[in-house]
Amino acid sequence: MRIIRRSLGICLWCQVMLVVPLVLLLVQRPKLMPLFEKSKEGCRRVDTNSDQLNVTESHTTKDVDGESETRAPVPSHTNRTKAPSKPFIHPSKPFSSPSKRPLRADDFEAEPKWSFDDDYKMDPFSSNTSCPSSVTSNARHSDWLSPIFLPKIKIFMDNSDFSNEIWDRLQHFIPPFGWMELNYTVVKDVVSALPPLPDQQILQAAQKPQDPQCFSCAVVGNGGILNGSGVGREIDSHAYVFRVNGAVIKGFEDDVGSRTSFYGFTAYTMLASLSDTQLKKRGFSKIPKDNETRYILFAEAPRDYAWLDALQKNKDIIKGTLENYRKHPRDDFGDSFDPKKLFVSHPDFMRYLKNRFAHGDILKTHRWMAYRPSTGALLLLTALHLCDKVSAYGFMTDDFYKYSDHYYDVKSSPIKFYANHDFRLEKHLWKHLHRENIIKLYQRR
Numbered sequence: 001m002r003i004i005r006r007s008l009g010i011c012l013w014c015q016v017m018l019v020v021p022l023v024l025l026l027v028q029r030p031k032l033m034p035l036f037e038k039s040k041e042g043c044r045r046v047d048t049n050s051d052q053l054n055v056t057e058s059h060t061t062k063d064v065d066g067e068s069e070t071r072a073p074v075p076s077h078t079n080r081t082k083a084p085s086k087p088f089i090h091p092s093k094p095f096s097s098p099s100k101r102p103l104r105a106d107d108f109e110a111e112p113k114w115s116f117d118d119d120y121k122m123d124p125f126s127s128n129t130s131c132p133s134s135v136t137s138n139a140r141h142s143d144w145l146s147p148i149f150l151p152k153i154k155i156f157m158d159n160s161d162f163s164n165e166i167w168d169r170l171q172h173f174i175p176p177f178g179w180m181e182l183n184y185t186v187v188k189d190v191v192s193a194l195p196p197l198p199d200q201q202i203l204q205a206a207q208k209p210q211d212p213q214c215f216s217c218a219v220v221g222n223g224g225i226l227n228g229s230g231v232g233r234e235i236d237s238h239a240y241v242f243r244v245n246g247a248v249i250k251g252f253e254d255d256v257g258s259r260t261s262f263y264g265f266t267a268y269t270m271l272a273s274l275s276d277t278q279l280k281k282r283g284f285s286k287i288p289k290d291n292e293t294r295y296i297l298f299a300e301a302p303r304d305y306a307w308l309d310a311l312q313k314n315k316d317i318i319k320g321t322l323e324n325y326r327k328h329p330r331d332d333f334g335d336s337f338d339p340k341k342l343f344v345s346h347p348d349f350m351r352y353l354k355n356r357f358a359h360g361d362i363l364k365t366h367r368w369m370a371y372r373p374s375t376g377a378l379l380l381l382t383a384l385h386l387c388d389k390v391s392a393y394g395f396m397t398d399d400f401y402k403y404s405d406h407y408y409d410v411k412s413s414p415i416k417f418y419a420n421h422d423f424r425l426e427k428h429l430w431k432h433l434h435r436e437n438i439i440k441l442y443q444r445r
């Protein structure tokens, strides 16, 4: 068997199994198996960064119902930019039946992988840029990025992004990568209330004839490297300025600029920032609210959907979510809250960023469910898919130990590493993107 496998690349049995699962899935009670990492037992993990078609071998695993049985492996097509030529399960096919109890994160000992894990909602109306040297065109010339970069992926959700089929599909992924363990009614209400987003390339949609060909964006992280940097004017000179979480401006204009075109947050990071004592000392008492400011919510947990529901319906947050912070989300936006100014990350886009750009090692462990890219990373990677040119300020560099955690820290303190993020991976990613001429990463000499 081993010899055959070596000579063929994949075993014969596996080749047969490329075709069978689709039939099984449609005919049988649809149950998909996570591709656990159990190399000792002969199963290989599907590498989501490989361009080859890799298949896990047969193995016995604990089913989501608790029964133990041998099941056909699910093929994973991984040729990302092309339409799949091998069998794959289309996202619009239902995967769960109402009689079954919903999937739970606890069912899995490590991050589950599904055949449709790497399939994402695309935006057919995504507009082309006329910028001669944009992120998209530079990515096309990068051996590393061209196979993984999807310039036309759908970035934000609108009211077309809820249906029972989508609900069933996204049940397989925990938030922010999907909707596992969320409340059906709340998700349905929230997504259905989002305004239509006919052209999600929101920056290019604003394009007028007199506008520049290339839209530049400055993404401002909160790193201590910005303290004393003097790059405030440079930041403000970009067409758009992105900020995140505790985005202190007052008193730091010379270093971080003063404009905010986009403010990125999760319900928790925003509310926690607003109640942070250190940030309070810096006068951070409200989120940025310029006349140009728009908002990007990275919906990372059930509480984000509950918070958004309350924001949309102009009511208090339900008990058991974030009511210890501020009960009434509208208060943070003011009376003139305009739903069109709030963009909500698409779970497919979040999963794409995790799978292809920031796949933390912790995902292979039993603590997999805690992991997500940091809010700053989500914002920078979002800008990468919206803008023609991206400059990153206040993001982690190799000499991070020389700087305080944040530029606004009252007392210098070393950067904190959190178990649920992978800052080293992110630091490496920024450096790599900078080297490949995709972003300009601010570094001090």
Ligand SMILES: *[C@@H]1O[C@H](CO)[C@@H](O)[C@H](O)[C@H]1NC(C)=O
Binding pocket: 051, 052, 053, 079, 082, 085
């Ligand atoms: C993936 O795409 C490349 C070209 O980009 C192609 O050569 C290769 O055959 C494709 N692989 C599969 C499995 O379709």
Ligand SMILES: *[C@@H]1O[C@H](CO)[C@@H](O)[C@H](O)[C@H]1NC(C)=O
Binding pocket: 127, 128
């Ligand atoms: C966008 O660009 C691609 C390739 O450059 C081209 O084939 C396509 O027609 C363009 N679409 C629009 C809407 O301009």
Ligand SMILES: *[C@@H]1O[C@H](CO)[C@@H](O)[C@H](O)[C@H]1NC(C)=O
Binding pocket: 183, 184, 185, 186
């Ligand atoms: C889901 O949310 C609705 C509306 O808030 C609530 O009435 C319902 O009890 C929730 N369902 C579950 C299973 O928690």
Ligand SMILES: *[C@@H]1O[C@H](CO)[C@@H](O)[C@H](O)[C@H]1NC(C)=O
Binding pocket: 291, 292
């Ligand atoms: C919005 O901001 C721009 C740029 O600072 C300014 O020129 C304009 O007057 C402002 N508009 C309003 C209504 O405040």
Ligand SMILES: *[C@@H]1O[C@H](CO)[C@@H](O)[C@H](O)[C@H]1NC(C)=O
Binding pocket: 224, 227, 228, 404, 406, 407, 408, 409, 410, 411, 412, 413
């Ligand atoms: C920021 O820079 C100022 C001036 O160089 C310095 O006095 C201060 O200690 C720095 N703050 C932190 C948190 O390192």
Ligand SMILES: CC(=O)N[C@H]1CO[C@H](CO)[C@@H](O)[C@@H]1O
Binding pocket: 009, 010, 044, 045, 046, 047, 050, 052, 053, 054
């Ligand atoms: C991650 C992984 O298993 N990648 C393998 C995919 O299949 C090719 C060809 O069989 C291997 O060379 C890769 O190592």
